[in-house]
Amino acid sequence: MARPGLPTATTAPATGAGGISPAAWITALVLLFMPALASDFFLVQVFGWTLILGTIALSLQFLAGYGGMVSLVQMTVAGFAGYMVAILGTSGLGQISLGWPFWLAVPVAILLAVVFGTLSGALAVRTAGIYTIMITLAIAAAFFYFTRQNETVFGGFLGFNGVRAPVFWGIDWRSPVPFYYLCLGWAAIAFGLVTWVIRAPFGLALQGIRDNPRRMAALGFDVTAHRIAAYAFAAFLAAPAGILLTWLNGQIAPGTVGIGPVIDILVIAVVGGLGRPIGPFIGALLYVLLRLFALDLLVALGLSGQRFQLLIGIGFLLTVLFSPDGILGLWERAQQRWAGPSGGGGR
Amino acid sequence: MAETGGQVWGGSGEPTRGPLGWIERRPLAALLIALAVALLLWLVLADWPEELERWLGRKRVFVSALLNGITLGGLYFLVATGFTLIFGLMRNVNLAHGSLYLFGGYLAYTTVQATGLWLLSYLVAFVLVAIVGLLLQVLVFRHMEGQELRQTLVTIGLSIVFADLMLWVWGGDFYQIPTPEWLAGPIDTPIVLDVRSNGEVVYLRYPRVRLVIFLASVVIGVLLWLAINKTKVGMLIRAGVDDREMLAASGVPIQLLFALVFAFGAGLAGMAGVVGGTFQSLSPGEDTRFLLASLVVVIVGGLGSIPGAALGALLIGLAEQFGSVYLPTYAIVFSFLIMVLVLAFRPQGLLSVR
Known part of the structure; x- marks a missing residue:
């Protein structure tokens, strides 16, 4: 009864007896040796960006799929972390940035973003159900308008530019290959954390709360505390990704945390599939490829290249209308149909 | 945790005993509200002493912000009413409501450009946007009844699609719907701003169109109250809000009722677009601005409650205007703070009877 209309995520992965499926091994190997295969452009602009957006969308998938709370505040949390790195560390806006070294600025930024995400969550869980989406959207929008209005701390309309990844251990982390591994590293950690947490007692309790909060409360679980903790965990996943996004773009501005990007993260997670943690990454890859190559596609369809949002909107609508469990769901259904009852597993 | 909820008007949850009953139950709150109103009246009517001017700036600024806030509240009320009405009856959080607002505004702009008739543009915006709402309800939402989250995602x-289509048709320019001549220009209000040393009295001059539009939104609010409380359809709506299944079981054509209410709510949003386009402006991005305003207004007032929407709209309108006058870089924080406080102490909203 918690989330009518959308499939609930399950903990059981579609694996054989060996634990991790061959497809997962191959994907991991390809991702690990990607720099040998792909050009710098693909490495950073396609895969780096995909991994970053995928991680932010993963934090939404965790809240929505396992906690039953569709939070639109995840992009805002990520952007908040990006803003904090710009404000605490170095940027082109010398009069605002404090110039802290990165080893201090980055952890403090993540910590502040987690605090921000937790407080947003504490507000959002004051009411349940469909309110969550409204309250988190209101928080996201308020943060966007605030950063745009506020010159003294958030740099107003233009935001901060010249925010770059640091150089340490003799490695220039802003060059393509190290930056790719940075993104891959955090995405892998986040993915691992989610798969671990959903099988841990906390994750199981959270899924119980998603399915029947009253019963869980009667069993002695603190429903509100679990929900807020889920927001904190999700913020912890999204915050480093936000910092990476800021480094990727070299800047952070209100446009990064605007309503468009906030909704895009939801689109990515839903289109990819809220059912399992891999879904958001599939959605992110599709989104990034569309974003970069939509021009050709749109021209092929006889439309102007500016109609990108239309494409995204229609794609999202079609997904919600016809395959609420996203591409992942489509894939699993197709797999089941081809391989018969023994092939699919999963759900 | 069933989201039973919205009371469209007054309420059957507890016995309604009118304002007098409320004062009896909450004497302290009533006293505080009365004091606040009295203070506000004094601030508006009195000749300000120097001390006060040092604190709050010129009286002209304060009174203008007050009037701007109230008239903006009127506009927010028009937008949020449709939103809250649709939610109250159908449990559909319509996040495309801002798009309907902007669409109405653009339609009205085009109508005024073509015909020059400002009043006609209201009709055009209301009818066309209502038709869009009707189609949405009949073609889309009827097929996913009871699936709140999926409806919201839709x-x-x-x-997203509407925003891009409107960008396609009307471009990224700013439009303002021209005020008709009979409403243009300022009007002398009986509010005394200052008495000059030679005994000449300075009155506040205020744009006529804003006052007229505010009065119109009050009239719409009152008519809505009458429609919901005194007509048969209104009775059905109230019944539907309280218990939809029971109403459907008693043979009322509930799908027709849903379609009508959705169309009406959408039409109101479209009409609000004309109002917004006349005393503010229309451009891409206004849809999200007014969606956010409706969200905050109904969260503050209580989702599903029309008096709540009125109170919320007034509070948010005032907060926004006073914020932008006295603390420009933090203006947005005020309306947000109101929302946070309400969520912290009365999460169901100020006037929600639950």
Whole structure:
């Protein structure tokens, strides 16, 4: 009864007896040796960006799929972390940035973003159900308008530019290959954390709360505390990704945390599939490829290249209308149909 | 945790005993409200002493912010009413509501450009946007009844598509619907701003169109109250809000009722677009601005409650205007703070009877 209309995520992965499926091994190997295969452009602009957006969308998938709370505040949390790195560390806006070294600025930024995400969550869980989406959207929008209005701390309309990844251990982390591994590293950690947490007692309790909060409360679980903790965990996943996004773009501005990007993260997670943690990454890859190559596609369809949002909107609508469990769901259904009852597993 | 909820008007949850009953039950709150109103009246009517001017700036600024806030509240009320009405009856959080607002505004702009008739543009915007709402309800939402989250996701998708379609047709320019001549120019209000040393009295001059539009939104609010409380359809709506299944079981054509209410709510949003386009401006991005305003207004007032929407709209309008006058870089924080406080102490909203 918690989330009518959308499939609930399950903990059981579609694996054989060996634990991790061959497809997962191959994907991991390809991702690990990607720099040998792909050009710098693909490495950073396609895969780096995909991994970053995928991680932010993963934090939404965790809240929505396992906690039953569709939070639109995840992009805002990520952007908040990006803003904090710009404000605490170095940027082109010398009069605002404090110039802290990165080893201090980055952890403090993540910590502040987690605090921000937790407080947003504490507000959002004051009411349940469909309110969550409204309250988190209101928080996201308020943060966007605030950063745009506020010159003294958030740099107003233009935001901060010249925010770059640091150089340490003799490695220039802003060059393509190290930056790719940075993104891959955090995405892998986040993915691992989610798969671990959903099988841990906390994750199981959270899924119980998603399915029947009253019963869980009667069993002695603190429903509100679990929900807020889920927001904190999700913020912890999204915050480093936000910092990476800021480094990727070299800047952070209100446009990064605007309503468009906030909704895009939801689109990515839903289109990819809220059912399992891999879904958001599939959605992110599709989104990034569309974003970069939509021009050709749109021209092929006889439309102007500016109609990108239309494409995204229609794609999202079609997904919600016809395959609420996203591409992942489509894939699993197709797999089941081809391989018969023994092939699919999963759900 | 069933989201039973919205009381469209007054309420059957507890016995309604009118304002007098409320004062009896909450004497302290009533006293505080009365004091606040008295203070506000004094601030508006009195000749300000120097001390006060040092604190709050010129009286002209204060009174203008007050009037701007109230008239902006009127506009927010028009937008949020449709939103809250649709939610109250159908449990559909329509996140495309801002798009309907902007669409109404653009339609009215085009109508005024073509015909020059400002009043006609209201009709055009109301009818066409109502038709869009009707189609949405009949073609889309009817097929996913009871699936709240999926409906909401669909409205998000629709708002993306609508925003881009409107950008396609009307471009990224700013439009303002020209005020008709009979409403243009300022009007002398009986509010005394200052008495000059030679005994000449300075009155506040205020744009006529804003006052007229505010009065119109009050009239719409009152008519809505009458419609919901005194007509048969209104009775059905109230019954539907309280218990939809029971109403459907008693043979009322509930799908027709849903379609009508959705169309009416959408039409109101479209009409609000004309109002917004006349005393503010229309451009891409206004849809999200007014969606956010409706969200905050109904969260503050209580989702599903029309008096709540009125109170919320007034509070948010005032907060926004006073904020932008006295603390420009933090203006947005005020309306947000109101929302946070309400969520912290009365999460169901100020006037929600639950």
